[in-house]
Amino acid sequence: MPNLSKRKKEWLKELDRTKKYSLEEAIALVQKYSTVKFAEKVDVAVRLGIDPRKSDQMVRGSCILPHGTGQKLRVLVFAKGDKEKEALDAGADYAGGEELADKIQAESWFEFDRVVATPDMMGVVGKIGRLLGPKGLMPNPKVGTVTLDIKTAVTEIKKGQVQFRTDKGANVHSTCGLASFEVTALKENVQAIVETLVRLKPSSAKGTYIKGVTLSSTMGPGIRLEEGQFR
Numbered sequence: 309m310p311n312l313s314k315r316k317k318e319w320l321k322e323l324d325r326t327k328k329y330s331l332e333e334a335i336a337l338v339q340k341y342s343t344v345k346f347a348e349k350v351d352v353a354v355r356l357g358i359d360p361r362k363s364d365q366m367v368r369g370s371c372i373l374p375h376g377t378g379q380k381l382r383v384l385v386f387a388k389g390d391k392e393k394e395a396l397d398a399g400a401d402y403a404g405g406e407e408l409a410d411k412i413q414a415e416s417w418f419e420f421d422r423v424v425a426t427p428d429m430m431g432v433v434g435k436i437g438r439l440l441g442p443k444g445l446m447p448n449p450k451v452g453t454v455t456l457d458i459k460t461a462v463t464e465i466k467k468g469q470v471q472f473r474t475d476k477g478a479n480v481h482s483t484c485g486l487a488s489f490e491v492t493a494l495k496e497n498v499q500a501i502v503e504t505l506v507r508l509k510p511s512s513a514k515g516t517y518i519k520g521v522t523l524s525s526t527m528g529p530g531i532r533l534e535e536g537q538f539r
Contacts, residue, residue, distance in 0.1 A: 323529060334523045335494050341528040342487035347378070348526040350487055352498050353478045354505055355520035358513045365513055367480065368473035370451040373503040375493035376468030378486035383465050384408065386425035386447075391458050395424070397460040405429060408517040409436050416500070418443065424453045424461045459534050470501065480505060487525045503536045 318341070329337065335350075342348045366488040375519040385395035385403040386528060390531040395403040400406060402420060404459045409432050416439075424435050433440070433447060440446045447453040451471045455461050472482045482496040502518065509517050 342525045348487040353522045370471045373468040373497040381421040384420040386429040398459040476481040513520045
């Protein structure tokens with residue numbers, strides 16, 4: 309049997325693993341057990357009542373958190389001409405065309421967190437898709453990162469946009485801020501994510517849609533939430 313850390317022993321002793329908590333209670337517990345020396349992220353995992361094997365039930369989208377993520381995201385934009393200037397004016401960290409794709413391919417350069425592209429640049433982006441895809445960096449129109457409205461795309465990412473998609477188990481994972489955030493800020497961020505998921509419910513999905521919600525910090529325990537508070 310593996311040795312349990314002092315922190316984990318405290319969790320197991322104090323947490324009721326069978327109980328489902330209110331959002332406020334869960335946030336309080338997440339913050340209580342966030343005792344490490346670095347800034348822990350808080351993540352929310354939502355289990356959806358969909359069949360991820362069916363293409364028409366895949367849930368994918370984005371959401372701007374009311375209080376941001378607590379992180380400064382670096383944005384790279386594939387664009388040319390006026391759209392390249394628009395990207396830089398909007399706050400993009402990098403903007404350009406084939407020279408950026410060549411740099412990524414030749415140097416394994418990934419000093420950015422999000423990638424946005426205009427539709428006419430997707431041919432260039434496609435050449436490095438095998439490098440961007442595994443890192444979750446491939447632009448996609450479903451989350452607004454393939455667009456002609458570069459200014460809005462960059463601005464929303466900088467404001468604290470999160471992106472999500474269902475995995476093979478019908479779960480969606482997303483960051484919702486930092487453990488150091490005020491309770492109200494974390495609460496409103498979580499609610500914004502769940503409300504967005506509800507709006508994205510596939511019309512072909514039947515029965516209970518929000519089947520489980522769990523909140524956790526980077527190094528902390530998962531706290532199960534009562535699903536009814538989100539319906």
